[in-house]
Amino acid sequence: MSKQHNAVYLDGKGKEFRVGPIDTQAPGKGQVLIRNKAVAINPVDWKIQDIGFYIDSWPTVLGEDLAGEIVEVGEGVTRFKTGQRVLAHSNFLITRKLQDASFQDLVLVPEAAVSAIPDRMKYEDATALPLAxxxxxxxxxxxxxxxxxxxxxxxxxxxxxxxxxxxxxxxxxxxxxxxxxxxxxxxxxxxxxxxxxxxxxxxxxxxxxxxxxxxxxxxxxxxxxxxxxxxxxxxxxxxxxxxxxxxxxxxxxxxxxxxxxxxxxxxxxxxxxxxxxAVSIFYGENAHVGKAVYEDFLPKALASGQIMPAPPSEVIGHGLDAIQEACKKQKAGVSAKKIVVTL
CATH class of the missing domain: 3.40.50.720 (NAD(P)-binding Rossmann-like Domain)
Structure with missing residues (x-):
């Protein structure tokens, strides 16, 4: 594995996104490393870009929703293995670690915030779900x-x-x-x-x-x-x-x-x-909620079709360079659509 991969950086509020290298870190205890195949855009992303709330240091990497393939598992991880197709909710807004945000090729996510997805489910559909x-x-x-x-x-x-x-x-x-x-x-x-x-x-x-x-x-x-x-x-x-x-x-x-x-x-x-x-369901006295949803329920519900990706995804482009345009699209307003970029 390369020691670096590409990420989408934001250098300050009001700035345009740019693509650049970031160090690739191995997953720690209880983490998995996922190769992104699709990411979704949320209102919080363009709001951070515009006014910088939640962020106290620059440059930063944003993004909450992702779907992809597990490439490495950390110590103590029991639910997942390499090659598995998953969706995940990035925990960047809690950890503030750049490698934990989803707008990059590889992202670290705690096992608790990951769910397997069925083979029939497209990554661009699966990525509509995690933050929601x-x-x-x-x-x-x-x-x-x-x-x-x-x-x-x-x-x-x-x-x-x-x-x-x-x-x-x-x-x-x-x-x-x-x-x-x-x-x-x-x-x-x-x-x-x-x-x-x-x-x-x-x-x-x-x-x-x-x-x-x-x-x-x-x-x-x-x-x-x-x-x-x-x-x-x-x-x-x-x-x-x-x-x-x-x-x-x-x-x-x-x-x-x-x-x-x-x-x-x-x-x-x-x-x-x-x-x-949202991310409070993975920590402390609320961790039972994350377990009940992401571990006990979601994998089976996605496999059976009980839970469907919704609203429908609209793919704006392919590659990290497309994230800027996707954020503009989301900011302009959408109805019953999830704005997605494939990777």
């Missing part, structure tokens, strides 16, 4: 003391619980993951999206409502009353989405609203609202 799955899982399964929903873990043979969940923004990448995981936990899911995406969310198991409807809050409450309402997940994270979701929660006497972004400070007092942090 982790973000959804953080809100759905972490404890209520963290202002999360603490649902039963997902199962390959779920039993209906009689519980209902609201997912605001069901056609987004996190929304589609939240729907599928909640259904796998035995819940009935009610979601919002535009009418053109109704077919997508229905295929995943949710009942859709048009978020543009002037009666959206009342319509959602009427539907959610058919079961035992457990709370809401805001996969959009705007002020408008959070406040509307909160209005639904209020109608049930209050409760939990998990969100992908910090909720407004003036949400109604009866609503417990908090942003979730």
């Amino acid at each position: 799955v982790s973000t959804a899982a953080a809100g759905l399964y972490q404890s209520k003391k963290e202002i999360c929903l603490e649902l039963d873990p997902p199962s390959t043979d779920p039993k209906k619980s009689g519980k209902t969940l609201l997912v605001w923004g069901g056609s987004s990448s996190v929304g589609t993951a939240a729907i599928q995981l909640a259904v796998a936990s035995g819940l009935d899911v009610v979601t919002t999206c535009s009418k053109r995406n109704f077919d997508l969310v229905e295929k995943l198991g949710a009942k859709p409502f048009d978020y543009n409807s002037p009666s959206i809050v009342g319509d959602l409450v009427a539907e959610l009353q058919k079961g035992s309402f457990v709370g809401a997940y805001d996969s959009i994270g705007t002020r408008e989405s959070s406040m509307q979701a909160a209005q639904v929660v209020v109608q049930f006497g209050g409760g939990i609203l998990s969100s992908v972004l910090p909720p407004p400070e003036d949400v109604p007092a009866s609503v417990q609202a908090k942003q979730v942090f």
Whole structure:
């Protein structure tokens, strides 16, 4: 193996990405080294590029989602072997180590954040899942003391619980993951999206409502009353989405609203609202969530087709040089698509 490989560097906020060499490190204890075949672009990537949040030193390497082939395993790794096809969630935003970010040819990932994928699944489809799955899982399964929903873990043979969940923004990448995981936990899911995406969310198991409807809050409450309402997940994270979701929660006497972004400070007092942090499911007292999803559930669910890559991937280009254009595409706005670059 070469002692170096190529990575996509960002030299500072407002700068363009550039490709350059980086040292190739062997995996440490509990890590695997993956040769990337596809990476996905997320809003956090272009936001870091524009305003530099989360980053305290430059140059840096970004990227969360990846799919590829394992080329080396570290000490203590038992679930994987070289040559295995996998998807993975990079832990760079926790470790801040450049070799842990996904925008490069080879990336180090903790075993806990990796799942095998079936041979029939394309890498460009698989890479749509990791960050979305982790973000959804953080809100759905972490404890209520963290202002999360603490649902039963997902199962390959779920039993209906009689519980209902609201997912605001069901056609987004996190929304589609939240729907599928909640259904796998035995819940009935009610979601919002535009009418053109109704077919997508229905295929995943949710009942859709048009978020543009002037009666959206009342319509959602009427539907959610058919079961035992457990709370809401805001996969959009705007002020408008959070406040509307909160209005639904209020109608049930209050409760939990998990969100992908910090909720407004003036949400109604009866609503417990908090942003979730995806990589938290792999560490400390939340590590059981990562295990329940990435080890116990996801490999089997992907193999059976119970969990499908969603929303559909749109490949912008091939090679690390294409990541800049892909970020521009993501920033310009996409609906029910995951922007992907193949490697």
